Amino acid sequence: xxxxxxxxxxxxxxxxxxxxxxxxxxxxxxxxxxxxxxxxxxxxxxxxxxxxxxxxxxxxxxxxxxxxxxxxxxxxxxxxxxxxxxxxxxxxxxxxxxxxxxxxxxxxxxxxxxxxxxxxxxxxxxxxxxxxxxxxxxxxxxxxxxxxxxxxxxxxxxxxxxxxxxxxxxxxxxxxxxxxxxxxxxxxxxxxxxxxxxxxxxxxxxxxxxxxxxxxxxxxxxxxxxxxxxxxxxxxxxxxxxxxxxxxxxxxxxxxxxxxxxxxxxxxxxxxxxxxxxxx
Amino acid sequence: xxxxxxxxxxxxxxxxxxxxxxxxxxxxxxxxxxxxxxxxxxxxxxxxxxxxxxxxxxxxxxxxxxxxxxxxxxxxxxxxxxxxxxxxxxxxxxxxxxxxxxxxxxxxxxxxxxxxxxxxxxxxxxxxxxxxxxxxxxxxxxxxxxxxxxxxxxxxxxxxxxxxxxxxxxxxxxxxxxxxxxxxxxxxxxxxxxxxxxxxxxxxxxxxxxxxxxxxxxxxxxxxxxxxxxxxxxxxxxxxxxxxxxxxxxxxxxxxxxxxxxxxxxxxxxxxxxxxxxxxxxxxxxxxxxxxxxxxxxxxxxxxxxxxxxxxxxxxxxxxxxxxxxxxxxxxxxxxxxxxxxxxxxxxxxxxxxxxxxxxxxxxxxxxxxxxxxxxxxxxxxxxxxx
Ligand SMILES: Nc1ncnc2c1ncn2[C@@H]1O[C@H](COP(=O)(O)OP(=O)(O)OP(=O)(O)O)[C@@H](O)[C@H]1O
Ligand SMILES: [Mg+2]
Numbered sequence: 001x002x003x004x005x006x007x008x009x010x011x012x013x014x015x016x017x018x019x020x021x022x023x024x025x026x027x028x029x030x031x032x033x034x035x036x037x038x039x040x041x042x043x044x045x046x047x048x049x050x051x052x053x054x055x056x057x058x059x060x061x062x063x064x065x066x067x068x069x070x071x072x073x074x075x076x077x078x079x080x081x082x083x084x085x086x087x088x089x090x091x092x093x094x095x096x097x098x099x100x101x102x103x104x105x106x107x108x109x110x111x112x113x114x115x116x117x118x119x120x121x122x123x124x125x126x127x128x129x130x131x132x133x134x135x136x137x138x139x140x141x142x143x144x145x146x147x148x149x150x151x152x153x154x155x156x157x158x159x160x161x162x163x164x165x166x167x168x169x170x171x172x173x174x175x176x177x178x179x180x181x182x183x184x185x186x187x188x189x190x191x192x193x194x195x196x197x198x199x200x201x202x203x204x205x206x207x208x209x210x211x212x213x214x215x216x217x218x219x220x221x222x223x224x225x226x227x228x229x230x231x232x233x234x235x236x237x238x239x240x241x242x243x244x245x246x247x248x249x250x251x252x253x254x255x256x257x258x259x260x261x262x263x264x265x266x267x268x269x270x271x272x273x274x275x276x277x278x279x280x
Numbered sequence: 281x282x283x284x285x286x287x288x289x290x291x292x293x294x295x296x297x298x299x300x301x302x303x304x305x306x307x308x309x310x311x312x313x314x315x316x317x318x319x320x321x322x323x324x325x326x327x328x329x330x331x332x333x334x335x336x337x338x339x340x341x342x343x344x345x346x347x348x349x350x351x352x353x354x355x356x357x358x359x360x361x362x363x364x365x366x367x368x369x370x371x372x373x374x375x376x377x378x379x380x381x382x383x384x385x386x387x388x389x390x391x392x393x394x395x396x397x398x399x400x401x402x403x404x405x406x407x408x409x410x411x412x413x414x415x416x417x418x419x420x421x422x423x424x425x426x427x428x429x430x431x432x433x434x435x436x437x438x439x440x441x442x443x444x445x446x447x448x449x450x451x452x453x454x455x456x457x458x459x460x461x462x463x464x465x466x467x468x469x470x471x472x473x474x475x476x477x478x479x480x481x482x483x484x485x486x487x488x489x490x491x492x493x494x495x496x497x498x499x500x501x502x503x504x505x506x507x508x509x510x511x512x513x514x515x516x517x518x519x520x521x522x523x524x525x526x527x528x529x530x531x532x533x534x535x536x537x538x539x540x541x542x543x544x545x546x547x548x549x550x551x552x553x554x555x556x557x558x559x560x561x562x563x564x565x566x567x568x569x570x571x572x573x574x575x576x577x578x579x580x581x582x583x584x585x586x587x588x589x590x591x592x593x594x595x596x597x598x599x600x601x602x603x604x605x606x607x608x609x610x611x612x613x614x615x616x617x618x619x620x621x622x623x624x625x626x627x628x629x630x631x632x633x634x635x636x637x638x639x640x641x642x643x644x645x646x647x648x649x650x651x652x653x654x655x656x657x658x659x660x661x662x663x664x665x666x667x
Pocket of ligand 2: 352353354468
């Protein structure tokens with residue numbers, strides 16, 4: 001006797017396999033190759049940050065030496081503080097502006113030019129970074145000349161601008177997901193527009209805002225090109241410092257700093273992921 | 281109103297003033313020649329309401345009944361303030377609502393999808409309106425527990441709203457809208473997401489709540505049975521027009537429009553000729569034979585000579601052949617359902633009516649297909665329709 005159930009289960013299993021991309025010949029090999037190319041250098045970097053030897057090619061012994069050295073390196077210290085300062089302030093400013101932009105582009109009657117407004121908000125994603133960098137450099141130089149104002153404000157302003165689209169995207173997505181009826185219900189229950197925003201829209205928007213702020217933070221702390229052009233003397237961010245070090249030859253000290261950097265990024269991305277998952 | 285008149289009988293002037301005030305107070309909502317056009321001045325302009333006039337009385341359970349897309353939600357949204365009328369005006373207890381945003385109108389809504397705040401507990405949801413009105417903490421707590429008791433949800437006060445069943449969410453939505461004690465409560469098809477049994481329970485519950493609170497309810501449904509069982513008065517809408525307003529009894533027994541007659545319950549519509557009329561009744565010569573007396577609709581001035589006449593199946597019964605003055609025909613179909621049967625009788629001219637016949641007690645089958653029978657009816661069974 002033939003077990004028809006088992007047979008049909010087997011045939012449907014086989015069919016699934018045929019249409020599923022994962023089971024196309026060569027697919028998993030390609031995937032593995034990409035993974036190796038992407039992550040092998042990072043693994044090497046992390047491993048050699050724990051190397052006792054100065055060499056970045058031959059392993060001798062495990063040690064925390066480079067981390068301790070990096071921790072006491074004044075250049076790294078001040079660059080880290082500068083990066084934190086710039087990233088924190090720009091992330092906050094960018095998130096504020098992105099939140100307002102997202103509200104305007106989702107919570108008002110569609111108006112002529114709304115699509116162009118969205119395009120302009122997302123502009124930093126589309127224009128090559130080097131173009132923005134050069135333009136910003138010239139523009140800021142002009143302002144500096146006219147007003148005589150100097151300082152880290154220029155760098156923060158530049159970072160804020162290119163962080164806005166990254167903060168904008170998750171906030172806008174969240175607002176579009178959100179049931180408009182909830183805001184109507186709040187208005188129906190005597191909440192003024194401001195109260196409705198504070199008591200209903202904002203709390204429900206919070207996961208989007210948190211994701212947006214963290215994305216903006218990562219993008220800012222990671223930036224090289226625009227910082228390179230805009231940063232004035234004494235405004236060396238961590239990526240700029242590392243770049244400078246590498247020009248003089250790679251030391252495992254840089255590996256250690258990069259590994260810490262990586263760890264921070266992974267933690268933030270994990271938080272964004274968890275926050276995003278929570279809302280479902 | 282009676283009292284007001286009695287107290288002031290000796291003073292004519294005060295008397296009429298008292299009546300005037302009474303009259304003003306009894307109209308909870310007054311809608312005058314209101315039109316709503318969506319997307320005005322665009323190619324896709326859509327007239328959702330066309331010159332609607334309607335008065336809803338204080339302490340009334342008023343139902344807006346009509347098929348999908350007829351403008352019921354639009355009317356509620358105009359009253360709540362989420363839409364502005366294109367033309368016309370709406371008054372709430374005698375004061376104009378024009379330009380008043382939703383949060384300044386003493387009107388609350390039970391939304392079709394409940395729209396409970398997901399980040400708040402049941403109690404916080406209910407407290408929301410009271411807090412926005414600036415009530416003191418003690419007052420808010422007192423009102424919340426009162427309303428929770430009213431909808432029998434005390435045990436779930438601290439639950440998050442996404443951990444509730446559909447019926448429970450429904451009750452919370454009701455409680456939240458009732459807590460600030462609005463002048464008028466708007467309910468947009470609040471029962472349509474519930475299963476049959478829960479629906480029946482909530483119908484009774486709503487009726488009880490309306491009685492206990494004395495708040496004017498404006499209830500939207502497309503379910504005619506629901507409308508008939510619950511309402512004090514019903515307005516039947518079609519395509520943005522009000523077809524008829526009346527008590528369930530009036531709407532059911534004296535539909536004045538063909539649409540209303542068709543929309544509510546089973547009904548027979550027969551063609552005939554109007555041969556005579558007085559103020560309330562007309563004499564109609566039916567195409568299938570005899571002359572009958574039929575009620576006239578309110579606006580009967582410009583009735584054509586050719587008219588349609590409606591009669592409910594349960595107002596007809598089957599009698600013996602050739603009883604004088606009765607309609608005679610042949611049974612063409614028979615559906616038995618225990619307590620009675622639906623019997624289709626076809627006349628010589630091809631017209632057909634359905635009769636709802638009660639079962640008799642002797643347990644025998646009374647009628648068979650192709651039997652020749654006559655149809656009996658009592659006076660006041662027929663109603664003349666306008667289109
Ligand atoms: N915002 C809008 N823009 C354009 N047209 C609309 C809008 N809202 C409603 N309409 C149209 O107006 C008409 C009336 O809509 P409304 O929502 O009042 O109907 P309804 O009686 O509540 O129907 P239902 O029973 O399906 O809820 C419909 O034809 C609808 O397509
Ligand atoms: Mg509707």
